[in-house]
Amino acid sequence: MRPRTRAGLAVAAVAAIAATAAVQQAAHAATVQATVTVQLSGTPRGTLAEGHLGLSFESMPRTNDGGVNSGKFDARGNLPQLLRTLGPGTLRLGGNSVDRTYARATPAALQGLVRLSDATGWRYVYSTNLAHYDAAATTADAAAVRAALGPRLRSLVCGNEPDLYAANGYRPAGWTVGAYVAEANRCLAVLRAQAPGVPVSGPDTATPGWLPAYAGAQRGAVTLLNHHHYPLSNCNGPNGSATALIAKGKRADEARLVASAAATARGAGMRLVMSEVNSAACGGIAGVSDTYASALWALDYVFAGVANGAHGMYFHGALDRACTGYTALCETAPHQYRAQPIYYGLLLARLAGTGAVLPTTVSTAGNLAAHTVRGADGRVRVVLANMSADTVRTSLRAGDRTGAGSLLRMTAPSLTATSGVRIQGRTVAADGTFTPDAATPVTCTAGTCPVTLAPYGAAVVTLPS
CATH class of the missing domain: 3.20.20.80 (Glycosidases)
Incomplete structure (x- = not known):
């Protein structure tokens, strides 16, 4: 890392431009569809x-x-x-x-x-x-x-x-x-x-x-x-x-x-x-x-x-x-x-x-990131991150998984918020501990799990066993 520099006026200008862009994006926010496909039997891309x-x-x-x-x-x-x-x-x-x-x-x-x-x-x-x-x-x-x-x-x-x-x-x-x-x-x-x-x-x-x-x-x-x-x-x-x-x-x-x-x-x-x-x-x-x-x-x-x-x-x-x-x-x-x-x-x-990172594909006109981990506990968890100001309705497809899954969401007041970031409704405590609220249920049918992500929302979805 090169030494940091300080340029207050320039920083303020960038912040103002970013804020204007955020307002413009919000004005044009839409709902987009996305399909995320997890290759449960695919060769792992790597191991976390x-x-x-x-x-x-x-x-x-x-x-x-x-x-x-x-x-x-x-x-x-x-x-x-x-x-x-x-x-x-x-x-x-x-x-x-x-x-x-x-x-x-x-x-x-x-x-x-x-x-x-x-x-x-x-x-x-x-x-x-x-x-x-x-x-x-x-x-x-x-x-x-x-x-x-x-x-x-x-x-x-x-x-x-x-x-x-x-x-x-x-x-x-x-x-x-x-x-x-x-x-x-x-x-x-x-x-x-x-x-x-x-x-x-x-x-x-x-x-x-x-x-x-x-x-x-x-x-x-x-x-x-x-x-x-x-x-x-x-x-x-x-x-x-x-x-x-x-x-x-x-x-x-x-x-x-x-x-x-x-x-x-x-x-x-x-x-x-x-x-x-x-x-x-x-x-x-x-x-x-x-x-x-x-x-x-x-x-x-x-x-x-x-x-x-x-x-x-x-x-x-x-x-x-x-x-x-x-x-x-x-x-x-x-x-x-x-x-x-x-x-x-x-x-x-x-x-x-931690575990094997499985092949995962995304089909959408939006800006959605998706990754999948098969943990040592045998559970499969899918990470979804909506990188846009649009709401993303995701059809998460994972083999023939059927039944009750769950998810943990990460949220914030805005993309440029410097505080108020939460995971499943909770912040990290002053003593450094973290305990999220109860996970949100997700129902998967015939290998498809519907997950809606708010603008700039993220989630970890645990698939049914």
Whole structure:
């Protein structure tokens, strides 16, 4: 992630344009029909496993407000429960700041990470400084991290977005992927020596151009191919709106990007991890990234990622009070956080469960996302997300399933609402727990389940057994 910029007037202008567009869309709202077909016996597109969902944080923000050594990554306040509510996940520590002045985790920070992992079941991806590489410092840091975290580590990483090192002034113009691989290999060798048995991953690129060369060079040495993606940007002022974030064409572009990166990974015997993602680069766009639109986007992106070959997806954010950006958690008091809209999208994905993601097709003139999970419990759950201002009457077809199903709905006051997001009528409690109201019954007949989605409504439908 590139450093965030602030452009208040531009943000206000974008918000006004988005609001006008929303009014115009509401005036032309209609009811559209959709058919969603689940191939119950089809070959799974992928598997949504425990730990696939994750949150990503900066190692050392400029204020160190929420960095590795800030004392915030600990089993204190409501953070542990907010993580538990999302299920066992992955916490990635890295971002731009790891390559600025970050040197190592303190002993106190490492013990906090141990306590947080033990309280939540979350594991870590830990990054070291490559832009200002110091072999002795990396050796000491990797050894200490391995000794403290042990099995709580999912992988170790050298650096962040090396394809932007020249642009950021870390390397001269014309710096190549070959030069990067040579530098990375020295760092990776240290990580392997100091943390035997812990996977190493990379390259955590911002753009896909370097992935093929890196994957080819690291075949057999690196098992996880890390890549980043933001569909919108605020790096040179806000560029994008709430409706643009969830547009059908934008969603298709994102799916193709993941599929291409996943193919590169498979070709080198690796698995793709989207290790840093969110709605808009450089901290997000106020009025977009902090709104209900981000919840709809994240819900769809999680499953589209799995269906197109991703084996992990970590949503970038912060543990501070700058809450108009893309963070899932907003600090309200020391060690106390509020679930932001995007958190609800991740939570609804969690409520759909883990398991095989089945082939699912959508036929509609509208903008509807649909994904299906067959869980370890044998139940089949279909995720539906209406990305439009139209009401969508969905005919959900799933073999010969007949009988009583149920659904959980995600709602909000509007697409650009920054609060009031609910799942089945409930919000995440102040202590981080979540208990939805009773599920809504759905009757399926001869394999067809009727589900109506309000404008920008989403649901998880549990099919009859």
